[in-house]
Amino acid sequence: MGGGAVTLFLCGDVMLGRGVDQVLARPGSPELREDHVEDARVYVRLAESVHGPVPAPVDPGWPWGEALRWLEESAPDVRIVNLETAVTRGRAFAPDKVIHYRMHPDNLPALTVARPDVCVLANNHVLDFGRPGLEETLDRLSRAGLRAAGAGRSRAEAYAPVAVPVAAGGRVLVFALGARSSGIPPGWAATRGTPGVAYLPELSADTAAAVVRHVRRARLPGDVAVVSVHWGSNWGHHVPREQIRFARLLVDGGVDLVHGHSSHHPRRLEVYRGRLVLYGCGDFVDDYEGISGYEEFRDDLRIAYLVTLEAGTGRLTALRMLPLRARRLRLDPAPEADRAWLRALLERVSDGVRLAPAADGTLALVHPAAAHRTGGGP
Template sequence: MGGELVTLFLAGDVMLGRGVDQILPHPGDPGLAEAYVTDARTYVELAEAANGAVPRRAAFSWPWGEALDLLDAAAPDARILNLETSVTRSDDAWPDKGVHYRMHPANLPALAAARPDVCVLANNHVLDYGRRGLAETLGSLAAAGLRTAGAGRDLAEARRPAVLPLPGGRRLLVFSLGMASSGIPSSWAATAERSGIDFLYEASDAAAADVAGRVRRAKRSGDLAVVSIHWGSNWGHTVPRDQIRFAHALVDGGADLVHGHSSHHPRPSEVYRGRLVLYGCGDLIDDYEGIGGHERYRDDLRLLYLVSLEPDTGRLDHARLVPLQTHRMRLRHASREDSDWLHGVLTRSSREFGTRITRDPRGDLTVHPGTGSRLPPVGVHP
């Protein structure tokens, strides 16, 4: 059965807590249990020192800026983002953790402004304010009518994929899992008796086989499956071989797209057996503007990922990557010069995968199906 392409909007980390929460209409308690910054408003002041005044009690749409019109014009069939914050009034800051993110539940319209269809939650900030905070997060999102995946009141709920209807009677399944390599404490793992996230210690062959098995059991004929993974370090363009093996095994096992995130900047992409693997989408919204130390990675530059798949096969038709920049804690179009810079970085870092990325006159980037990965098959990686 044929049909129109299925287009998905995919975002990396959407961090509406901490400093971003402080500029929204209902800021929560600004107190932080961090070693160096004890007031979330400090992050707003850093952004202002870098680029100018940021409004307080800003409209809920403010952090998204020009991204909202871009999304409306693209009209994707589904919108999937990594919500990397707790949504709670809890003060139970997780002990011995350096950074804590929370947004006030009354600020959830700032998330709803982007009309996400699925918020994946298996990341290293969703339990920043304890299991009481997680319970409030899950309840607040459910009350707002927002689907989630990757966290739950027990392991079965954390592993349950979000299911979205697609045109033509098809379904989109979204699985969410997080790995220790992204800084997730192992104690956040959900169990049969304990709330938490779908957690993996490592990107092992056994873990990949288990996840792929769950994908196969859940898929029906005509379904498409996305596996969203929070993994890896914050900085750097090199993709570890175990992550490549893991992603390949998921595709071999039935995943149609691998949606990786955790890095604060975009990482390479790969087209493996016709399926797109995004090893790191980078941050989309955060409060890092004005924080120094990693300027060479240009984490002020962000990408909207609009991925179009063949409905019958799940194979990539093309992926449009729209460059944006955060400025005064709001997203705006990136300059042509900055788009060129991103194109060069992604082309070089994706070269070993054989990925073909072009740039159009507007500055948007396109990932093409190409000839496939240049890497050896999964079983013989060094």
């Protein structure tokens, strides 16, 4: 998108493994080592038990559903997803983990169909099948023409940003980091000669300053800087003070957008000094239908974020959000009542934020350019 603006598509966790992998054209081994489930096809049956049959094998675009049409119509300059699964044939399950995600490499068309410019890998599932599984994931993504941030064969590769040139001029730099608070084991951290993730052991002021220095070394005049962070717990609307402080320190240091994920449902958003902070984008694509226990959080509702920034400055000029609903391992349009529920929720947990419903089913941030800070002090 030209005319002095840069538009980004962002979403939360994209998990194309386990049950989703089983309904695609080339399912891998269904073996699991969970406490109560040993076969990934159980997750397909759970989804079908609440929403009806899944017409397996499905085409590559099936898991994305309505999101694909909206993406094509919106034509964002840059598409960023958090890929929360290993892409591997490996069967060496990482020890001391309860949940393991993998998708068969031959099912990568289910990712490429969305044409992501950046696949964030700094999360707590990319090494579910060890370092060989990570290396295969990196190889497979590269062969498919996909670029990864937040994990690599060395520390330098893991921390390196992906630079995406845009028509408005300059580049969008995407840095990806995974925090210990999201469940990433410390041993997964990339080192000089060991594959792993770009790891944040703590969300301290010193760590934020180190991230800011890294961003400043990489950016050029006219670049927009995005920091994508996998952090925090799975459930609950409370955002810890350390996350708020960390995000604001990044913005104070020149970061234009903080893209947070890990929670299974959307969390607080804010505009701080004219920059957008998404503390938790929620799940996007997965096989969680039919799993009980957290119904109050409505994790069946998903959000696709479309963020427009002023080219050159990175200042937020517009935010549109498309509410979707997971049904039969597919994203369908969210009904009006669910859109209203999400709007009320986000306004309640995001102090000072106001959203307006649009005729096309999206929610729009009201007066983003006028916002300075929401939510009070850290």
